[in-house]
Amino acid sequence: MNPVSLLVFDALLLLSIVGLAWASLATTDIRRGVILxxxxxxxxxxxxGRLLAPDVALxxxxxxxxxxxxxxxxxxxxxxxxxxxESTNTPRNHGAVGVVLRWAVTLLCTALAGTLAWxxxxxxxxxxxxxxxxxxxxxxxxxxxxxxxxxxxxNFRAYxxxxxxxxxxxxxxxxxxxxxxNPGYQPAGPVFDGLVRWLVPVLILTAGYLLWVGAHxxxxxxxxxxxxxxxxxxxxxxxxxxxxxxxxxxxxxxxxAGVGLFLLVGLxxxxxxxxxxxxxxxxxxxxxxxxxxxxxxxxxxxxxxAFLGGRPEATGVKAAANRQCEEIPRC
Amino acid sequence: MINxxxxxxxxxxxxxxxxxxxxxxxxxDLYSRLHALTKADNLGxxxxxxxxxxxxxxxxxxxxxxxxxxxxxxxxATSAHLIARQARRQEKVS
Numbered sequence: 001m002n003p004v005s006l007l008v009f010d011a012l013l014l015l016s017i018v019g020l021a022w023a024s025l026a027t028t029d030i031r032r033g034v035i036l037x038x039x040x041x042x043x044x045x046x047x048x049g050r051l052l053a054p055d056v057a058l059x060x061x062x063x064x065x066x067x068x069x070x071x072x073x074x075x076x077x078x079x080x081x082x083x084x085x086e087s088t089n090t091p092r093n094h095g096a097v098g099v100v101l102r103w104a105v106t107l108l109c110t111a112l113a114g115t116l117a118w119x120x121x122x123x124x125x126x127x128x129x130x131x132x133x134x135x136x137x138x139x140x141x142x143x144x145x146x147x148x149x150x151x152x153x154x155n156f157r158a159y160x161x162x163x164x165x166x167x168x169x170x171x172x173x174x175x176x177x178x179x180x181x182n183p184g185y186q187p188a189g190p191v192f193d194g195l196v197r198w199l200v201p202v203l204i205l206t207a208g209y210l211l212w213v214g215a216h217x218x219x220x221x222x223x224x225x226x227x228x229x230x231x232x233x234x235x236x237x238x239x240x241x242x243x244x245x246x247x248x249x250x251x252x253x254x255x256x257a258g259v260g261l262f263l264l265v266g267l268x269x270x271x272x273x274x275x276x277x278x279x280x281x282x283x284x285x286x287x288x289x290x291x292x293x294x295x296x297x298x299x300x301x302x303x304x305x306a307f308l309g310g311r312p313e314a315t316g317v318k319a320a321a322n323r324q325c326e327e328i329p330r331c
Numbered sequence: 332m333i334n335x336x337x338x339x340x341x342x343x344x345x346x347x348x349x350x351x352x353x354x355x356x357x358x359x360d361l362y363s364r365l366h367a368l369t370k371a372d373n374l375g376x377x378x379x380x381x382x383x384x385x386x387x388x389x390x391x392x393x394x395x396x397x398x399x400x401x402x403x404x405x406x407x408a409t410s411a412h413l414i415a416r417q418a419r420r421q422e423k424v425s
Contacts, residue, residue, distance in 0.1 A: 189416070195409045202402075 013050065016043050034072040041065025054218035055149040058210075062226035067303050070233050074307060078182075144284025146216040153220065154288045158277040162266070165258040165295055172255055172302045181308035187239035196238040203231035211296050215285065221258075221292040225299025232304035245304060245312055255305075258298030261291055333385055340382030347375030361418050365411050372407035376400060 020043060024036035041064040048057035136148050136156065143151035153161050188196065207227035214220030228244075235243040246254055265287055266277045274280065279287050305312070351371020358364045380400045384393040 191409055191412045195405055199405070 010050065013043065013047050017047060030076045031073070034069060034076050037072065038065050038069035041069065055147075055220065055223075058218055058223045059226070062223055062230070063303075067226055067229055067233065067307070071306055074309065142281050142284070144279065144281070144286075144288050145214075147214060147218070147220075149218070150214050150220050150288070150292075154291060155277075155279065155284060158262070158266075161295075162259065162262045162277070165262060165298060168299060168302045169256060169259050172305050175305050175309065176311050178310045181310035181312050183313075184241060185237055185239045188237070192238055196234055196240075199234060200231045203227050203234070207231070207296065207300075211292060212289075214292060215289065221295035222299060224292075225296040226303065228296065228300035229303035229307070232300065233307050236304075236307060241313075243304065245301060247312075251301070251312070254297050254301045256298065258291075258295035261294040265291060333388070337382040337385040340378050340385065344375045344378030344380075344382060347371055347378065351375060362415060365415055369407055369411045373404055376403055 017040065020036055020040040024033050024040055027033045027036065041060060045057045045061035045065060048054075048060055133148075136152060139156070140146065140148060140151055143155040145151050145154070187193075204227075207224040210219040210227060211221065211224040212219075214224070232243045232245065245251055262277075265279075269278060270276050348371045351367050354367025354370070355364050358367055377400055380396045384396045387393060387396070
């Protein structure tokens with residue numbers, strides 16, 4: 001392809017990213033803003049693909065556009081619809097608090113963007129930025145995987161990924177403090193149910209594929225976890241009560257599996273006299289696959305619980321008895 | 332020869348996307364807009380994928396592209412059905 005048409009394509013891509021971001025922020029209709037945000041995420045994924053970063057593109061499309069979109073739509077569902085235009089002069093829209101809050105958020109976001117831009121500029125101007133890829137490819141053979149992104153995430157900078165999983169665990173603990181999850185949706189009609197019946201197995205298969213392929217091609221725990229979570233979200237939307245989440249102790253185990261196994265491996269290596277998370281070369285591939293499997297389960301559980309917006313309702317025998325008690329007065 | 336054929340297929344796909352987008356913007360009510368959109372999704376993407384498959388000349392990539400088309404077909408048909416059904420229910424209520 002000739003450089004001019006590529007330049008035109010890139011310019012269009014950039015324009016639509018900025019345009020969609022602006023449109024998504026400028027609209028007063030929350031639902032419209034969320035849908036524009038999802039479109040923004042998809043175009044951003046194309047941009048990542050254009051930058052030859054398929055790992056990030058996959059994650060952006062699955063988590064940034066797909067699951068975040070579903071989360072925001074579910075949240076927007078509980079918000080009241082915007083007021084009709086003739087009542088826009090109510091204090092709700094033009095209150096002093098609202099204006100101050102809006103400006104404060106704008107200021108904070110601008111400061112954050114400025115800091116990030118400054119940091120990026122600093123990185124590019126002060127260090128030769130072709131040093132890092134060279135160092136990674138020189139040590140790739142020792143990492144246990146052949147995909148450089150997975151090598152960085154799970155081996156060279158495993159510490160960062162461990163902390164990311166800890167952030168997710170903290171988030172899910174926060175979600176649990178919100179109380180019971182909302183009641184589910186009504187059961188799907190035959191058409192949607194038919195789609196769910198074959199889509200969910202395909203999503204689970206894709207998750208397994210992405211997890212496995214992450215060792216030597218774009219993929220890995222985050223993308224695979226997003227696929228599994230998407231299966232849970234689809235089941236939830238179709239009105240199923242069981243959406244693949246385990247119950248009670250098992251649920252807590254799955255939630256903590258990623259951080260837990262990561263820490264277990266790190267501490268075992270420390271006891272054996274190696275650096276924290278410094279895998280022995282012969283074991284690196286196996287350890288990475290094990291940690292990624294646990295991380296995938298934790299990520300998927302976290303994302304589904306975020307979509308539920310609270311502790312899932314127990315569906316066991318005891319819970320059924322409790323529910324019956326609530327239905328029958330003076331039980 | 333194959334390049335020309337694949338270019339024709341892709342251009343035909345782009346035409347259906349264009350028609351679908353114009354339909355989405357210009358048609359008067361929700362049902363006809365949905366009708367226009369599903370044409371773009373099904374036929375436009377189908378032609379686009381046929382063109383890309385011809386261009387790739389690789390059986391594995393062709394199969395993957397075919398899978399993508401089938402998945403989008405099922406998803407777009409189902410979501411169009413869900414939107415239309417919801418709209419019809421709201422019509423009946425009001």
